[in-house]
Amino acid sequence: MHDLRALRADPDAFDADLKRRGEPPVAAAILGLDRERRAAETALQECQAQRKALSKEVGALRRTGADSSAVEEKSAALRARMEELSTQVADLDTQLRGTLECLPNRLAADVPDGRDESGNVVCHTWGDVPEKGFPVKEHFELGEALGLMDFEIASRLSGARFVVLRGALARMERALGQFMLDLHVRENGYDETSVPVLVNDAAMYGTDKLPKFADQSFRTTDGRWLVPTAEVPLTASVAGEILAADTLPRRMVALSSCFRSEAGAAGRDTRGMLRQHQFQKVEMVSVTAPEDSEAEHERMTRCAEMVLERLGVPYRRMLLCAGDTGFGAARTFDLEAWLPGQKAWREISSCSTTRDFQARRMNARYRAADGKPAFVHTLNGSGLAVGRTLIAVMENGQNEDGSITVPEVLRPYMGGTDVIRAGAK
Numbered sequence: 001m002h003d004l005r006a007l008r009a010d011p012d013a014f015d016a017d018l019k020r021r022g023e024p025p026v027a028a029a030i031l032g033l034d035r036e037r038r039a040a041e042t043a044l045q046e047c048q049a050q051r052k053a054l055s056k057e058v059g060a061l062r063r064t065g066a067d068s069s070a071v072e073e074k075s076a077a078l079r080a081r082m083e084e085l086s087t088q089v090a091d092l093d094t095q096l097r098g099t100l101e102c103l104p105n106r107l108a109a110d111v112p113d114g115r116d117e118s119g120n121v122v123c124h125t126w127g128d129v130p131e132k133g134f135p136v137k138e139h140f141e142l143g144e145a146l147g148l149m150d151f152e153i154a155s156r157l158s159g160a161r162f163v164v165l166r167g168a169l170a171r172m173e174r175a176l177g178q179f180m181l182d183l184h185v186r187e188n189g190y191d192e193t194s195v196p197v198l199v200n201d202a203a204m205y206g207t208d209k210l211p212k213f214a215d216q217s218f219r220t221t222d223g224r225w226l227v228p229t230a231e232v233p234l235t236a237s238v239a240g241e242i243l244a245a246d247t248l249p250r251r252m253v254a255l256s257s258c259f260r261s262e263a264g265a266a267g268r269d270t271r272g273m274l275r276q277h278q279f280q281k282v283e284m285v286s287v288t289a290p291e292d293s294e295a296e297h298e299r300m301t302r303c304a305e306m307v308l309e310r311l312g313v314p315y316r317r318m319l320l321c322a323g324d325t326g327f328g329a330a331r332t333f334d335l336e337a338w339l340p341g342q343k344a345w346r347e348i349s350s351c352s353t354t355r356d357f358q359a360r361r362m363n364a365r366y367r368a369a370d371g372k373p374a375f376v377h378t379l380n381g382s383g384l385a386v387g388r389t390l391i392a393v394m395e396n397g398q399n400e401d402g403s404i405t406v407p408e409v410l411r412p413y414m415g416g417t418d419v420i421r422a423g424a425k
Helices: 003-007 011-020 025-064 070-102 139-146 150-159 167-186 201-206 231-236 290-309 355-360 385-395 408-414
Strands: 121-126 250-259 276-290 315-319 331-339 344-355 365-367 374-376 377-385
Touching: 003 011, 003 025, 003 408, 011 025, 011 331, 121 290, 139 167, 139 355, 139 385, 167 250, 167 276, 167 290, 167 385, 201 231, 201 355, 231 250, 231 276, 231 355, 231 377, 231 385, 250 355, 276 290, 290 315, 290 331, 290 344, 290 385, 315 344, 331 374, 331 385, 344 355, 344 385, 355 377, 377 385
Parallel strands: none
Antiparallel strands: 121 315, 250 276, 276 377, 315 331, 331 344, 344 377, 365 374
């Protein structure tokens, strides 16, 4: 949600930010609604004051036995006018809120211009792209050949964009999640949290997933939502709170199942595990004071990078341009892993700062140094998407005979297994 005071102070800058995202100007329309609403509120307050005065006048007349009918008629007319104004204020407030809640966050000044992903900027690259010396395969070719990845049965069970993992690959998926959690908790200072994967409208709205992205999530028959990411329950856990300043930053991490309808993704990544309706992800969330959120964004991104470095997966950090930055983000760093099978860099983590955008939607505040409540800043990042990390480990660790070398950091989680071969348990 946006700060109306900031919009009033500089409507041109507000529209300029929207233009960078390819959105039309709206400041004039919003300010027009705002003026109407404030005028109606002022008129309502004036009517309330007048009616209060008339009530006193009626009382005085009655005490003296004088006729108060004319004054009572004025009071009744004012009451009817107040009802009209109350309805008008509520309607204008709904219109104003409906307009604001569908507008994306304002961009950080250092976000580069650009219409789409072609405008993203490489910040740095880590690791050497491997030269295998033999024809490399994509993850689904490797997994199916090993007899440990089954899309046919998954399709019979659930339809497209699902997978069944078996044996050592199922164990590696579990190992990756545990390794990531342990790293973030033991070394990076996050509090491990187990969260529900069913949430209500308020949680989805507060984390900017509603109303704009309703078609990208699954809803249950009783009106709850399957979480698209653990960001939703983790961030919404501070909704409506006034946090003590000395408890910030709050750093939380969770491993959860995530569910996305992949609306609009027809024909994209239809083979393999890259784009699934159900997947595992380790999610990091930070809640900070405003002055600390920039440093926290860099810190969070480094935490995600550490996972890839420990696994030995080459990656690059991308600063997303204006046209590719997500709805709720003020700035996003994407980490893209090298996938030899595709001969391409593919996103494996997004780390974003939303500044106070989500906090305003869910009224999450802290008590600042002056004693007054102020909105917190919230940040979220994948640390990492487990399925995509499995893909990266498989493709980068593949051997000429079709086996997969297990990264050293995962071997303790896999009973000492160092190579996955056909039928491995």
